[in-house]
Amino acid sequence: MPIKKEDVTWVEEPTIGFWEASFLPAIVEGLKTTIGHVVNYKSVTEQYPEQKPNLPLHYRGLHRLNKDEQGRVRCVACFMCSTACPANCIDIVAQDAPPDWPDRDKFPKTFVIDELRCIYCGMCEEACPCDAIELTHIYDHTGFTRDDMRFDKIKLLEVFEQTKNDPKDPVRTHRGKLGVASDFADLPTLAPATSVAGNDRAAQAPTSGVIKK
Amino acid sequence: MAELITTVITIAVVLGGTLGACSYLIYVERKLSAFMQDRVGPNRVGPYGLFQPLADGLKFLLKEDIIPDHVDKVMFLIAPTISVFTTLLAFSVVPFGDVAADLEIGGYKALRFIIAPGIDIGIVFIFAVTSLAVYGVILGGWASNNKYSALGSLRASAQVVSYEIPLGMSVLGIALMTGSLNLETILLKQAVSILDWNIWYQPLACLIFFTAALAESNRMPFDLPECEQELVGGYHTEYSALKFALFFLGEYTHVITVSFLTAILFFGGWHFPGIAEVNSAYPGVTFVKLAVLMAKVLSVVIFIMLLRWTIPRFRFDQLMGLAWKVMIPLSLVNVVAVMTIKQFQFSLWWLLPISAAMFGAAGAIGVAAKQAELNSREPVASH
Numbered sequence: 001m002p003i004k005k006e007d008v009t010w011v012e013e014p015t016i017g018f019w020e021a022s023f024l025p026a027i028v029e030g031l032k033t034t035i036g037h038v039v040n041y042k043s044v045t046e047q048y049p050e051q052k053p054n055l056p057l058h059y060r061g062l063h064r065l066n067k068d069e070q071g072r073v074r075c076v077a078c079f080m081c082s083t084a085c086p087a088n089c090i091d092i093v094a095q096d097a098p099p100d101w102p103d104r105d106k107f108p109k110t111f112v113i114d115e116l117r118c119i120y121c122g123m124c125e126e127a128c129p130c131d132a133i134e135l136t137h138i139y140d141h142t143g144f145t146r147d148d149m150r151f152d153k154i155k156l157l158e159v160f161e162q163t164k165n166d167p168k169d170p171v172r173t174h175r176g177k178l179g180v181a182s183d184f185a186d187l188p189t190l191a192p193a194t195s196v197a198g199n200d201r202a203a204q205a206p207t208s209g210v211i212k213k
Numbered sequence: 214m215a216e217l218i219t220t221v222i223t224i225a226v227v228l229g230g231t232l233g234a235c236s237y238l239i240y241v242e243r244k245l246s247a248f249m250q251d252r253v254g255p256n257r258v259g260p261y262g263l264f265q266p267l268a269d270g271l272k273f274l275l276k277e278d279i280i281p282d283h284v285d286k287v288m289f290l291i292a293p294t295i296s297v298f299t300t301l302l303a304f305s306v307v308p309f310g311d312v313a314a315d316l317e318i319g320g321y322k323a324l325r326f327i328i329a330p331g332i333d334i335g336i337v338f339i340f341a342v343t344s345l346a347v348y349g350v351i352l353g354g355w356a357s358n359n360k361y362s363a364l365g366s367l368r369a370s371a372q373v374v375s376y377e378i379p380l381g382m383s384v385l386g387i388a389l390m391t392g393s394l395n396l397e398t399i400l401l402k403q404a405v406s407i408l409d410w411n412i413w414y415q416p417l418a419c420l421i422f423f424t425a426a427l428a429e430s431n432r433m434p435f436d437l438p439e440c441e442q443e444l445v446g447g448y449h450t451e452y453s454a455l456k457f458a459l460f461f462l463g464e465y466t467h468v469i470t471v472s473f474l475t476a477i478l479f480f481g482g483w484h485f486p487g488i489a490e491v492n493s494a495y496p497g498v499t500f501v502k503l504a505v506l507m508a509k510v511l512s513v514v515i516f517i518m519l520l521r522w523t524i525p526r527f528r529f530d531q532l533m534g535l536a537w538k539v540m541i542p543l544s545l546v547n548v549v550a551v552m553t554i555k556q557f558q559f560s561l562w563w564l565l566p567i568s569a570a571m572f573g574a575a576g577a578i579g580v581a582a583k584q585a586e587l588n589s590r591e592p593v594a595s596h
Contacts, residue, residue: 015587
């Protein structure tokens with residue numbers, strides 16, 4: 001369909017005056033900008049290893065596997081997370097729970113997350129019915145081999161020990177009603193990802209009705 | 214024999230000074246550009262990154278020196294050396310202090326402030342030698358046997374051939390006014406008072422000279438021979454390690470030479486009223502003169518660096534247009550104006566308004582041409 005004539009605005013090239021043709025004002029203006037930056041130098045660089053970044057509150061980092069009050073792994077090996085995982089990076093082998101664990105049928109014999117395949121989408125956390133798997137703020141996990149980055153149950157439980165007292169953790173991706181086994185009935189509003197002006201729409205709560213009080 | 218030793222010492226000092234200055238100017242440029250872009254710049258090697266040039270030099274020395282299979286080996290190796298050699302050679306006639314006063318240590322002449330004193334064709338020599346530097350670029354681009362390098366060097370040759378003319382012609386006015394091509398004489402002629410600096414009589418020539426010299430040294434905004442977006446790396450695409458460093462060094466030495474020439478030809482060299490005059494005689498005046506000249510040179514260098522991050526690169530036809538349609542006619546008219554003033558013994562001060570008038574006329578012609586071009590365009594199909 002051709003564009004209608006009334007939809008087209010013709011813009012004339014602005015006429016060029018004497019000073020514009022000499023290029024000098026443009027050069028002076030440019031020099032003002034560059035010199036202004038040199039004189040009024042304010043670096044925006046973050047000196048990373050010395051200076052840690054301020055992550056947004058909903059930053060999704062390394063996973064952790066939570067423990068309950070008795071120090072047992074919370075996971076009941078239901079495979080919900082590995083089913084939800086779009087990257088297929090969670091590998092669980094289930095085992096029957098010992099008889100003295102009356103609250104569950106199974107627990108994970110092995111629980112391995114390939115952190116190199118993971119896309120940190122947080123869907124495992126959303127899928128988990130018993131708040132066993134959660135994402136934390138840890139962003140600098142590295143390894144020398146691919147195997148190092150395959151985090152098993154022991155390592156994931158260690159991450160829990162590391163982060164259980166950090167007020168920033170856990171990161172809650174899921175909003176609204178949580179699973180029946182969850183500790184939380186509802187979750188607080190997410191803080192904005194970056195600092196924005198108060199009247200900015202991004203600073204407001206997400207769409208109404210998502211969080212049920 | 215004593216003369217020979219003095220010369221050798223002077224050469225050593227100049228070479229060492231220039232190369233050291235080059236490496237630290239690169240540091241200054243990196244820091245400056247970082248400040249302009251709200252970054253930090255090199256800050257890892259030593260306090261404030263002050264040892265960065267040393268680390269860079271070491272890296273250039275130790276890197277693998279790749280010579281691709283398909284290159285013309287002899288020319289490939291010669292090219293960067295020509296580039297450095299010629300630009301350094303130009304320094305031999307540049308006075309870097311008060312040439313009349315030798316630095317004496319214990320009654321023995323230790324240092325002269327010019328390598329080759331009394332060269333009466335100083336400016337011609339500098340222009341001849343520095344324009345040879347483009348041979349390095351052309352040979353490098355040709356020997357690389359790579360179309361991007363070849364295109365880069367073709368651009369370089371076209372650019373240098375074009376800008377050589379306004380460069381030489383803008384200085385012709387000064388040569389006529391001074392009656393000499395000797396840099397020392399030109400400097401001394403200005404060292405009377407601040408009103409004798411050539412900038413007052415030849416402001417337009419200064420502008421043309423500075424612009425053409427920037428183009429000669431392939432610096433932004435005239436770095437078309439190496440513009441990354443179009444030509445990968447230009448003529449030094451195939452160069453690595455020390456050979457690339459030599460090209461880089463050549464370019465930077467050229468910038469220093471250009472700054473020296475601008476300071477000496479137009480801004481009175483080491484002369485500064487009250488501090489460094491011809492007849493000022495206090496202990497250490499030689500060093501003050503040296504410092505004044507270096508300060509002037511450094512300000513020009515920093516101005517060049519500022520320009521690099523201020524003005525975007527020219528399009529090639531604009532580059533050629535600037536040289537052939539604007540700067541060559543203007544410098545020609547400038548020479549005619551100086552000749553007229555000298556012939557009829559008018560006051561040299563007439564040159565100041567004449568320069569302004571020439572600049573105005575050029576601008577008016579530019580505007581008129583642009584407007585004529587706009588008017589002659591096909592009118593847009595109107596609604």
